[in-house]
Amino acid sequence: MATTTALLLFSGGQDSTVCLSWALERFDRVETLGFDYGQRHRIELEARKDVLSRLTSIKPEWAGRLADDHEIQLTELGRISETALTRDAEIVMTSSGLPSTFVPGRNIIFLTYAAAVAYRRGITSLIGGMCETDYSGYPDCRKMTLDSLAQTLSLGMDQTFTIETPLMFTSKAATWKLAHELGSEALVELIIEYTHTCYLGDRSKRHAWGYGCGVCPACELRAKGYEEWRADVN
Numbered sequence: 008m009a010t011t012t013a014l015l016l017f018s019g020g021q022d023s024t025v026c027l028s029w030a031l032e033r034f035d036r037v038e039t040l041g042f043d044y045g046q047r048h049r050i051e052l053e054a055r056k057d058v059l060s061r062l063t064s065i066k067p068e069w070a071g072r073l074a075d076d077h078e079i080q081l082t083e084l085g086r087i088s089e090t091a092l093t094r095d096a097e098i099v100m101t102s103s104g105l106p107s108t109f110v111p112g113r114n115i116i117f118l119t120y121a122a123a124v125a126y127r128r129g130i131t132s133l134i135g136g137m138c139e140t141d142y143s144g145y146p147d148c149r150k151m152t153l154d155s156l157a158q159t160l161s162l163g164m165d166q167t168f169t170i171e172t173p174l175m176f177t178s179k180a181a182t183w184k185l186a187h188e189l190g191s192e193a194l195v196e197l198i199i200e201y202t203h204t205c206y207l208g209d210r211s212k213r214h215a216w217g218y219g220c221g222v223c224p225a226c227e228l229r230a231k232g233y234e235e236w237r238a239d240v241n
């Protein structure tokens with residue numbers, strides 16, 4: 008049987024860590040890809056290395072499947088996008104109906120780079136943690152955008168790419184539940200201690216659900232999901 012390989016967008020956050028665990032259960036090899044785009048929460052670039060080095064301790068079989076990690080410099084994206092994620096500005100709702108953390112086209116750019124890396128490495132399965140449930144309304148997280156992008160990338164590179172998004176219709180509470188199913192309490196603990204979600208890059212406060220400012224939209228979603236999941240299992 009042929010070896011199955013996937014390339015996964017891995018930011019070092021909760022969602023992409025759960026996606027990576029999900030992929031390690033399904034593929035023979037999983038390569039990971041991260042981007043330095045001048046994000047304010049640059050600490051997430053350190054978090055991704057911490058998570059990668061610890062994840063294989065959760066299940067011995069994952070160690071043989073977790074393959075190369077790639078990091079791409081896209082700092083120009085941060086410079087041109089002028090958002091609250093890439094400069095020191097307040098996180099507010101803008102007149103477009105989107106929060107000021109929206110980096111225009113970010114996922115389209117990330118997945119296009121991912122496809123270019125995948126093409127050279129003979130990989131056709133791309134995986135991302137995008138989600139349109141309990142999300143910030145980013146239009147490039149929607150399934151319709153990503154289905155259309157998969158079609159464009161396949162046409163543009165004359166090779167069939169699939170974009171899998173295992174969390175697309177998963178609530179934040181269900182994401183914690185899935186983490187527990189995939190790697191029991193050890194994976195939940197790893198997510199709490201080492202993944203990074205807070206938009207402000209704050210790791211000075213440790214909550215039950217992990218580190219973060221506790222008030223930015225990313226922290227609020229993570230905390231709410233955690234509390235709902237814990238309430239549900241107890």
Ligand code: ZN
Pocket residue numbers: 204205206207208209219220221222223224225226227
């Ligand atoms: Zn925060």
